[in-house]
Amino acid sequence: xxxxxxxxxxxxxxxxxxxxxxxxxxxxxxxxxxxxxxxxxxxxxxxxxxxxxxxxxxxxxxxxxxxxxxxxxxxxxxxxxxxxxxxxxxxxxxxxxxxxxxxxxxxxxxxxxxxxxxxxxxxxxxxxxxxxxxxxxxxxxxxxxxxxxxxxxxxxxxxxxxxxxxxxxxxxxxxxxxxxxxxxxxxxxxxxxxxxxxxxxxxxxxxxxxxxxxxxxxxxxxxxxxxxxxxxxxxxxxxxxxxxxxxxxxxxxxxxxxxxxxxxxxxxxxxxxxxxxxxxxxxxxxxxxxxxxxxxxxxxxxxxxxxxxxxxxxxxxxxxxxxxxxxxxxxxxxxxxxxxxxxxxxxxxxxxxxxxxxxxxxxxxxxxxxxxxxxxxxxxxxxxxx
Numbered sequence: 001x002x003x004x005x006x007x008x009x010x011x012x013x014x015x016x017x018x019x020x021x022x023x024x025x026x027x028x029x030x031x032x033x034x035x036x037x038x039x040x041x042x043x044x045x046x047x048x049x050x051x052x053x054x055x056x057x058x059x060x061x062x063x064x065x066x067x068x069x070x071x072x073x074x075x076x077x078x079x080x081x082x083x084x085x086x087x088x089x090x091x092x093x094x095x096x097x098x099x100x101x102x103x104x105x106x107x108x109x110x111x112x113x114x115x116x117x118x119x120x121x122x123x124x125x126x127x128x129x130x131x132x133x134x135x136x137x138x139x140x141x142x143x144x145x146x147x148x149x150x151x152x153x154x155x156x157x158x159x160x161x162x163x164x165x166x167x168x169x170x171x172x173x174x175x176x177x178x179x180x181x182x183x184x185x186x187x188x189x190x191x192x193x194x195x196x197x198x199x200x201x202x203x204x205x206x207x208x209x210x211x212x213x214x215x216x217x218x219x220x221x222x223x224x225x226x227x228x229x230x231x232x233x234x235x236x237x238x239x240x241x242x243x244x245x246x247x248x249x250x251x252x253x254x255x256x257x258x259x260x261x262x263x264x265x266x267x268x269x270x271x272x273x274x275x276x277x278x279x280x281x282x283x284x285x286x287x288x289x290x291x292x293x294x295x296x297x298x299x300x301x302x303x304x305x306x307x308x309x310x311x312x313x314x315x316x317x318x319x320x321x322x323x324x325x326x327x328x329x330x331x332x333x334x335x336x337x338x339x340x341x342x343x344x345x346x347x348x349x350x351x352x353x354x355x356x357x358x359x360x361x362x363x364x365x366x367x368x369x370x371x372x373x374x375x376x377x378x379x380x381x382x383x384x385x386x
Contacts, residue, residue: 001377002240003035004240006165008298013177017361021033022248023260025380025381026371026374026375026381026382027382027383027384028333028340028368028369028370028375028381028382028383029190029368029369029370029383029384030335030364030366030367030368030369030383031308031318031319031322031367031369032366032367033316033317033318033361033362033363033364033367034261034316034318034320034363035315035316035317035363036256036316036356045348048239048294048299048300048301049090049232049236049298049299050297050298050299051230051231051232051233051234051237051278051296051297051299052230052231052294052295052296052297053228053230053231053280053294053295053297054228054229054230054292054293054294054295055126055226055228055250055289055290055291055292055293055294055295056203056226056227056228056290056291056292057137057221057222057223057225058222058225058227058228058229059133059189059190059191059221059222059225059227060104060194060219060220060221060222060225060291061188061189061219061220062192062195062197062215062216062219062243063088063185063187063216063217063218063219063220064185064204064205064206064214064215064216064217065089065091065182065183065204065205065206066206067091067179067182067183067186067202067205067206068204068205068206068207069091069092069183069203069204069303070091070092070201070202070203070204071089071090071091071092071198071199071200071201071202071204071214071217072090072091072092072093072183072197072200073089073090073200073201074089074196074200074217074218075087075088075089075090075206076088076089076090076193076196077191077193077196078193078194078195079190080194081190081191081192081193082187082189082191082193082220083190084187084188084189084190084235085186085187086186086187086216087184087185087194088183088185088186088187088193088217089198089217089218089241090183090184090185091182091184091185091204092183093180093183096176096179096180096182097180099171099176099179099180100176100177100179100180102173102176103169103171103173103175103176103342104176106169106172106173107166107169107170107172107173108171109169110162110165110166110170111166111169112160113162113165113166113186114159114163114165114166114187116159116162117155117159117161117162117163118159120155120158120159121155121156121158121159123152124148124151124152124155124156125152126271127151127154128148128151128152129147131144131148131149132149149269150310150374151169153225161366165192167190167273168331179307183243183291184255185217187220188220188317189220189222190222191220191221191222191223192220192221192223193219194216194218194219194220194291195218195219195222195386196217196218197214197215197216197217197218197219197369198214198217198218199218202214205218207285220373221291223285223289223290224285226282226289226290226291227263227279227280227281227282227309228248228260228279228280228281228282228295228297229277229279229280230277230278230280230297231270231273231275231276231278231293232275232276232278233261233274233275233276234269234274234275234276235274236277237278237381238264239299240262240265240278240299241262241265242263242264242265243261243262244261244262244299244300245258245259245260245300246262246297246298246299246300246330247259247297247300248260248280248282248293248295248296248297248298249296249298250289250293250294250296251293251294251295251296252293252294253288253351254352255349257348258282258284258286258289258296259282259283260280260281260282261280261281261282261283262278262279262280262281262299263279263280263281265277265278265279266278266279276284278297280297289318294314295373296370315348315356315357315358315359315361316356316357316361316362316363316365317351317353317354317355317356317357318332318355318361318367319354319369320350320354320355320371321369322355322367322368322369322372323345323355323357325347325355326374327347328346328347329343329344329345329346330344330345330346330347330349330355330357331343331344331372332357332360332361332367333368333372333375334365334366334367334368335366335367335368335381335383337379338369338377338380338381338383339375339379339380339381339384340375340379340381341377341378342375342376342377342378343360343361345357345358345359345360345361346358346359346360368381
């Protein structure tokens with residue numbers, strides 16, 4: 001009896017130890033190292049001069065109507081992409097439609113008057129020419145001829161007047177049609193909506209009239225026209241020239257170096273700040289670039305930029321929480337089924353997509369992510385489902 005109890009106790013103890021050991025195995029998430037080409041935008045580069053500025057759009061517009069009217073419909077939202085001539089809003093066109101119908105009626109009336117004048121002239125002309133021949137031959141009195149000539153001249157003048165009246169009516173129709181077209185507001189160029197300023201029911205006007213009148217429907221920015229505008233001290237402007245290579249760091253992404261170049265130096269100085277304005281263009285387009293971002297610009301020499309390009313290396317990129325970083329080196333844990341292998345790697349720059357590794361890790365390698373403090377070389381792990 002005592003032997004059976006002891007056996008049961010030993011069995012239970014063994015099960016408890018097994019359960020405790022199983023629960024002590026740390027769980028990890030797994031990620032794959034992705035191939036990455038270390039380009040100029042992540043390669044540290046020396047600079048001749050640094051300056052601060054802001055990202056601006058060279059082409060942006062607050063779109064409004066040509067007339068003061070009530071908004072009937074707005075078809076844009078912030079962040080929406082619009083194309084050139086796309087309809088973005090409609091104004092109340094009840095009055096312009098009525099004026100357009102009136103102009104069409106006036107054209108029809110003028111056309112009818114012209115048709116009548118043509119008929120009267122067609123009747124008067126042969127009578128006049130016949131009487132002219134008869135009076136020359138002495139078969140018709142001068143008084144009768146004068147009457148027929150007066151009727152002919154009047155018919156001819158009426159025809160000219162009605163032709164001009166039709167022209168005026170057609171011009172009025174064109175004006176009325178243009179007024180109707182002005183109630184449809186279109187995008188002047190392709191871009192992204194950054195501000196939606198008006199709502200249906202509000203009154204918009206191209207002029208600032210005060211009160212509750214809006215001056216625009218919305219603001220559209222051409223994201224392909226983004227550049228950086230910086231103020232360079234006039235004491236160092238001799239270090240800058242058009243076409244010069246530069247790198248740009250955004251305050252929002254300090255580890256992201258963007259290759260750029262000097263577009264132009266504005267040929268005037270600000271006497272209050274003793275600076276000269278410089279325009280800097282981006283060599284790459286990225287959706288992370290948005291207007292009014294703060295930026296730091298590093299002006300490079302042509303030789304430095306060329307050497308930097310030769311020094312570009314290839315590597316892989318991994319999640320930030322997959323690396324225990326220590327300066328330029330770090331530790332990652334490679335996952336082999338239910339165990340991990342500790343691996344030392346050399347780090348590159350940290351980007352918005354993750355941590356770059358320039359040596360020590362191949363693309364496609366499975367590595368552990370998350371809390372790496374519980375791991376050691378050869379320790380068992382439990383892979384968690386993503």
